[in-house]
Amino acid sequence: SSRREMSSKWPERLGKPLEVTEKLLMGPGPANCPPRVLEAAAKPLLGHLHPDFCEIMDDVKAGIKHLFQTENELTIALCASGHAAMEATLVNTLEAGEKVGIAKNGIWGERAADIASRAGINVAILEGTPGKSFSKEEIEGFLEKEKPKAFFITHGESSTGVFQNIKGIGEICKKNSCLFMVDSVAACGGVELKMDEWGIDVLYTGSQKVLSAPPGTAPISFSPRARQAIRNRETPVQSYYLDVEVLGRYWNVDAQPRFYHHTGAVTNIFALREALSFISSENLEETWKRHKICQKKLHEGLKELGLELFVENQDDRLPCVTTIKVPDGVEWNVVTALMMENDTIEMAGGLGPTAGKCWRIGLMGFNCTEKNVNKVLRSLQKALQTIGYLSK
């Protein structure tokens, strides 16, 4: 045969232990973890159904409920990233042939539409403008016209740096008999968020942003109304791994006996538990305020460097991710490479509508400090001086 014989030797580099250089991760995520979060991940392993691990799962559930400001029973962490939470949101509440309305003003609405379409869900798009949030009037008009079963919106549009005010949208959805689903991966913890009070039916976030835990887990919660919609389905959820009602049994939701759904990501749940413990050292109001203060400091510093923000309206600016216009004649990736090389600081380029046009700076959780704002500003200034955009 023409098949090459496989070598019996392992790849050479694997013969050496892992080495990782520490970096200051000031992009849109992942953010750095507090040392005790990483230490939690290095604790001895437990079985995924051991009573001591189950107690840790209970603490995680309680922590997420507080973070989300919800009393929803079905509040758990997926052992998967934010994308899985997006998919779980869409494929549990909606069946093939049903209609979802998706607000799209950046990559996340687009991604949600892709996920829904693949599951045979009909998608109606509320087309927005990258860099701008949606108004309540726009949303109301869209829901009245399209009459979707559920409406999806992104709280923190990390590709464009847009903050979406979601207070008040829940009532509009309810009036239109529509479930309200919110992606708060890049906002939760960094801005005010009240799931129950604001009438959100499905809410999720990611571990690697404001929570400052390693990537790989995704807190998610379903309201009683969302669960009723799931119970009313005619077909089973087509994804076994993401079937949240079955998953809820593993998480002891409704005090159901623990059920082996999958082997929980034990180590990652340890880290999430510790991240929730870490964030609990402040009141939520204090955490939200810290993000606002650092955002202000960052924006003032950027202005002093002569740089412009991508998001025009101040109220539309997301504290967790700032998008900065790359000035004409400047190569964005030369600047980010200089910052990494000289200061081991990550500043990211754009994504989707901002690709090639913007830089993105993250201020999230553990990393959201005035000291880090100063570090990233100084590093950016130096890089802009090196390329001759700023004088020394």
Ligand code: PMP
């Ligand atoms: N939604 C938003 C708003 C995000 O910022 C991200 C991550 N950048 C995701 C969803 C997807 O999360 P993950 O990369 O963890 O799958």
